[in-house]
Amino acid sequence: MDSADTQYLYRETRLNLEPASASSIVNIRVPSLTSNGRGATRKLTNGDNNVSEDEVAFRLKSLAPASSVYHRKWHDAPRSFLWRLLEDGLVLSLRVVDTCRQEKVVDAPLVLNFRFTVPIQPSCVAFADPREHDALSMFVLDESNFLYSFTLRPDFFRKRSAIEAGPGDACKVYQPKVFGFKHPHRMVAASTDQVVISLHDGGLVRLDRNKTQDSTSNPWKETIYNSQGWAQGIRSYLPFKQNHTIRYRNIHMDTSAATSIQVTDLGLDDAAFLFTVCLDHRMRIWNLRTGQILFTGDILNADRNPQEIGKWQIEPTQANILQLVGDSTGNRMCATYSPIGAGEFKFWNVKARDSDTVYVEDAFPDTTLVPSSPSLSDVWTLADFVLSNLADGGIQLWTLWKNNMTYKVQELDLNRDSIAESWESEWASVHIDTTYPTAPTSGPSDPTDPTEKWLELILAPGRFTKATLETALSIYEKGLYSQKGANNSKGQKGLAESICSVLASTASLDRNSAGGMDYEQFRASSETQWRRFYRLLIELDKQRGEAIALVLDADSDMTWVVCADAISAIRECSSLERLFFNLARPDEGTEKVANLVATGVGFLDAISDSIQQVCTAALRPEIFEETPRTDYERIQYLFDTTALWRTVSEEDCAQVIESLGQNYIGVTMDLYESLSGLVAATDDSGSRKARQPLTDFGRKLIVKAVQETINLQWTVIFSQVLLLVHMEFDWEQEEDMLSKRLDVGVVFRQFLDSLRRLELLRWLSKTEITVPIGNKHERNGSFSGSPSASKRLGDETQTVTALEGNVGHLLGVSDHRNEPLAASITDIVTDLCASNSDIEVSPTLIQCSLIRRERADLALELTPYCAQTPFATYIQGRVFLALKDFAQAAFHFRKAAIGMSVKDVDVDRHSSGLLDDTEWNLLNKGPARYHCHIVALFEKAKAYSFVIEFAGLAIQYSHASPEAALVRSEMLSRQFNAATVFSRFDVAHASLLAMKDKAMQHSSLRKLVDKMCESYHTSELMSLPFPGLQDSIDEILAQRCKTAMDVLSGIPYHQILYSWRIKHNDYRGAATVLLDRIQKLQHAGEGDKLIGDDILDTAVTKQYLLLINALSCVDPKQAWIFSEELPPPNSRETTGFQGKRKVVTLPDLRKQYQDELDRIAAIQNNQFGFEADDAMDIM
Structure with a gap:
């Protein structure tokens, strides 16, 4: 039936299997009992360094030749596991693929990569769900015939530490003795304690876990069943080729070998049945406990000519041509599929009353059930099928068809009462979108750079995996004959940057015939290279979509297509x-x-x-x-x-x-x-x-x-x-x-x-x-047992x-x-x-989340989607604030002020964690509180000019607030601090004078004086009025002068205090400052250094002149000052030094000045004593 004749009732949604973080990959070294493994010669990299260099490596590391999903029966946290064979069978990758979970259950995001030293046999991976405890049992048989049994607790898929702290028996290795003379073909786990393996000669081996005292030396008990008589069993040991055998993987397989296996108890207690389809086109049902064959028959219930045995042989690669469905006690519906010729299904009613008797009858003997190809124009092969029960008692059949790397899925609801009619008319198809987005076109008037369009196309989330992009880039580089060292540069670059760098190297901007720059040719050349790279990506990506298996989760009624490097959900x-x-x-x-x-x-x-x-x-x-x-x-x-x-x-x-x-x-x-x-x-x-x-x-x-x-x-x-x-x-x-x-x-x-x-x-x-x-x-x-040293990552x-x-x-x-x-x-x-x-x-709440994640650039892109509510406008301001666009932030804060200041509004306190309770308590509580909040935001962002503005608004609105004093005090302090940092001393001065708290005012005054002195705004300091604060400023400057021992560098506090006191007519005070400066200059040895053309012009003599002039402005009776002794030079205890004080009059100062002049003149004339107490001769 052509797909055009069926309706599409389902749609495929394909997911990449690339983890969101490389740290989610856990590499586990599996112990080996053999030393001849191939893994020793292969370099295996860690999860975050897994870089495919060429297409061969890409196929090995990324494409799985064998893969499927196992659903646990008894436990569901987690429940579904996807397993894949990678790197030529050396790696078994296992991850959880649950779609949903219980509310209090922790997610399981880890991907476990089990690394073997010997390749795994693709058909010998089995799983079981122990009913007694919550764990996953995994069984793996490698090509050296070693059986690995793993017990994986759920925590192994949740946190790495659980793997290292796991019990020593998490992995056990055993080599069955039967494989010394027989070859395994298929393996299935009947339970966590029982494994069944089909053999090349048609027999079976049942492995039962040994729970006795000698379980350490013999962990498994082997029981061999043979489908033939004892004579045929002996002949199978002979090395020469037997009649009616099929060669597969260098082994001559008997036609009675089972290639499709299902284990069931048919709902009976203490019963175990093994349903097999063998290479000779027969179905055999075994009593798994005794090894007795209870039924043998052709899978199509057909009478075959004994001379045409070869015509009815099934290929050993067929692994799923038998399915069981049903849940009633002792009854099942069995479906077998014959791939011979056009292919045909047969349904069987299977009944059992005990473990020794099975009744099998053709459910629809008069109906030939040949599935029609999805398309009559192509050659399609039915690769897999699954069954499930419908609520009305019918049967749901899903089929997977393949044509090279493409596939189609069809579904059929079978009515048991009208099987022929439903088989012909009830088929439905699954819509599978195999097309790729069309490459974007660009022109001279296009406002967007073509490179941005291409990057957006190929780097779209979920479109191409990182391995696909890196492989395509590597192949593309080799096609361009790039230098050998070019690949090394990708280690320091991001993937997008590497792609742009390589593709940009292929195009050059030349001049046209008119002598101008030929931008059109450059654009066309770039487009050509991008399209080539895109086609290469598509060809690689198609390989990832090759279907491997069709899986049905009967509990959730969900069908999955497992691909080489993807998994597809079939949804309605x-x-x-x-x-x-x-x-x-x-x-x-x-x-x-x-x-x-x-x-x-x-x-x-x-x-x-x-x-x-x-x-x-x-x-x-x-x-x-x-x-x-x-x-x-x-x-x-x-x-x-x-x-x-x-x-x-x-x-x-x-x-x-x-x-x-x-x-x-x-x-x-x-x-x-x-x-x-x-x-x-x-x-x-x-x-x-x-x-x-x-x-x-x-x-x-x-x-x-x-x-x-x-x-x-x-x-x-x-x-x-x-x-x-x-x-x-x-x-x-x-x-x-x-x-x-x-x-x-x-x-x-x-x-x-x-x-x-x-x-x-x-x-x-x-x-x-x-x-x-x-x-x-x-x-x-x-x-x-010896985990490698591991280091924890920060975040x-x-x-x-x-x-x-x-x-x-x-x-x-x-x-x-x-x-x-x-x-x-x-x-x-x-x-x-x-x-x-x-x-x-809510775009606004998403903006809040992005701001918290420091992605305000993305939050800005959401602006067109946001509403014009006051809260949304306020968040726009927060976006611009995070982007350091303070002008736009202030504009939006002003715009939202009225709406965010309204009181008694029922506020929905949701902000994705951006606002805490303190901030929420400032919103919708009046304009004063709102502007206080905005001031805090700008202050945190160090946007001090806007702190000044909004603090002024907060003070303005505080008059109508019941907490006016508190708001006014805090805003004056913030406004003062911002104005001081921003050197807006006029604003700082106004804020200072408006402060009512004397302690805060005095502290702020000290800060203002220090800031103005440090920034050399002393002229403004002198010009600003400080009613009632002049003495405080004098004290502050005097304290700074006292502690400043170095008067040659740094802030000239002595000169500032001198000017301040002269400004306020305190001449004696000014003279005191100058005398302190003279003494410190003399201690520093500056009295002998000339500062002008005159030999008597030094820093000390200049200060004496200023001192004498200042003191001359005072009444002669008051022309005196105190002189305090300085600590000795090089003294380390300057703070605790108590110097002697003495009175110095104007005549004393004039004499000191004259003595200083005489001393300088004597030095200039080389008249000085050779000893410390020698007197100089004055000529």
Whole structure:
């Protein structure tokens, strides 16, 4: 049956398996009992250094040839595990792929990479879930026939330390003796204590865990069963080739060897049955306890010619051609698939009353169940299938078809009462999007750099893995014959920078024939290189999407496709997806809506890419900006701006008329309401409670599904907007206008609301942020008993989308046992994307979160999506404040002042942790408190000019506040400090004088004086009035002079105090300062240094002149001052020194001045004594 003849009821959502952080990868060295492993010659790198250098290494490290998902039966925290074989079978990678979890259960994000020294046999990896305790049992058989049994506790997937602290028996190794003369083919775990392995000769070996005292030396008990008689068993040991054997992996396999195995108890106590499909096209049912074969028959119940045995042989690579379904006691439905010829299914009713008797009968003997190929034009091979029970008693069959690296999935609901009819008509398909986004086009008038467009395309979250990008870059470099050292530079560069660097080296800016710079040629050359690199990426990425297995989780009713380097969830189509994917075959009752959607999409396809960009740009302000224009004027604006009438041909217009009728009579309000219902929230969205939150894996799945839904809804709605604009102005007579029959404005606004929501979610889903990881883990783990030395990282981070980081915690499922997970995921995505969604996605709160994460640059990009509420405006100010754009921050703070100052408002205290309780208590508590809060913000950002401004406003509004004194005191202090730092001494002076607290005023005065002296604003200090504070300033300066012993450098406190006292007519005080300075100059030895042309002009003599002049201005009776003795030179105890004080009169000073002049003159004439007490001769 061609896929065109089936409806798409499901959609695939593919996820990359690249972890969000390299620290999530745990490398575990598995102990080996053999020394001939291949791993010794291979360099294995740590998780964060795993860089693929070429395509071969890429396939080895990233693409898994064998992989599947195991779902535990008894425990569910965690429950689902994805295992993959990598690096040529040397690495077994295991991770949790649960979509949701219990509310109090910790997520399990770690990826365990078990590193073996001998390759693993791909068909010999098995798992079991012990009922007694919460752990995962894993069994692995390597090519040296060593059986490894692991007991993995849930904590192993949550924190690295649990691996190192794990028990010594976490891994046990055993080599079964039977493999000394037989070869294993398939392995399955019947329980945590029992493993069954099929052998090449048709036999089985059952390994039972030995729980006796000799379990250390013999951990497993071996029991061998043979499908043939004892004579045939002996012949199988002979080295020469037997008849009817199949060569596989250098082994001659008997046709009775089992290639597909299922273990079940059929619901019976103390029973164990082994269902096998063998290479001879027969199904055998064994009593696993006794080894007795209870049933043997052809898997198609066909009579075969003994001469045509070779025709009915099954390839040993077929691993899943038998499935069991059912849960009633003693009854099961068994399905077998024969890959011979065109392929055929057969269903069997299996009944058992005890462990020794099994009844098998053909469930539909008269019906031939041959599955039809998904496409008749290609060759498709059924690669896998799974079964499940339906609620009505039917059977659900899923099939996986492959054609090289592409695949398709189909689903069938079988009605047991009408099997032939349902087999022919009930097939449904899964929509698998194998297309890649079209490379962006750029032109001379494009405002965006083409490089930015290309980077946004190839680095989009979830599109290409890092390994794919690095491999493509390495291959591209080698294709350009880059120098050998070029690869080394990537170690110091980011991935985006490396890509830009390599591709930029291929294009050069030359001159054109006119002598100018040929920018067009440069742009074209760059585009060519980008497109080549993009094609290379696509070719590598296709290899990652090769399907490996089809897995069904019966408990959650969820189907998965496991790929080489991805995993795909099969979810139900939403209403819009089901309509869009089946436009050629719409459901009954949706034909008119499908016609409208198909017409809109066809109309959009007729418009060129450049005009679509113009339309998008014209529509953007209509989506985000408030406008006073009417709805009709807005539609008229779009029509004029986009100039659609110039780009749409007559044929396209005729096609629209043909689809919708003359004068578009087929377009009605009911039709638009039906279309709106397709993108609206589900009916039970408001009542659905997220009882089980999503895991990290589940959030990534939702994000990818949201990205797919956004693209589809945007295409449909955008096309409808353009179609609506076209229809509104495509008329010949005014009475034929579309707006005459229906309310075009309402429809237009509904479309804009949907587009606004989609644009916000698109930004969130494509923007990546870095968030911290909850647990700090070690680098490596080991089961060998000697864990390697590990160092803890400071703050480990992971990269997630903004949608995961800000909205993911709001999402969850009600209960996957009551509602299929495939439907729940679609409902969550539909509700999230709907414009009437109950899931709040607040751009303002997301901005708060981004500010906290120090990503204000991203918060600024969210500005167009934010509302114009006072709180949103206030947060805009916080965004600009974080960006150091203080002017814009102040503008928004002023704009929000009235709304954020209103008292007694019911405030929703949600800010994603940006505001604490102290800050919330300042908002909506009056204008004084609000401006106090703004002052604190600007002060923390050191924007002191705005601290001065808003502190002044806070003081102004404080008069009407009951706490006016407190606000005024605090704001004066902050204003004073800001003005002092900003050297606005006039403001600081005013604030100082307005202070009522004397202690604070005196402290501030000291700070102001020091600051003005340090910044050499002494002239302002002298000119400012300080009523009642002159004595305090004098004391402050006097104290500074007293402590300043070095008067040659630093702040000239003596000169400042001298000027201050002269200014205030304190001549004796000024003289005292000068005398102190003279003494300190003399102590410093400055009395002999000339400072002018005159030999008697020194620093000391100048100070004597100033001193004598100052003291001469005083009444002669008062012309005296105190002189205090200075501490001896080089004395370290200057603070505790008590010098003697004496009175010095004006005549004494004049005599000292004359003695100083005589001393200098004698020195200049070389007249000085040779001893300390020698007198100089004065000539």
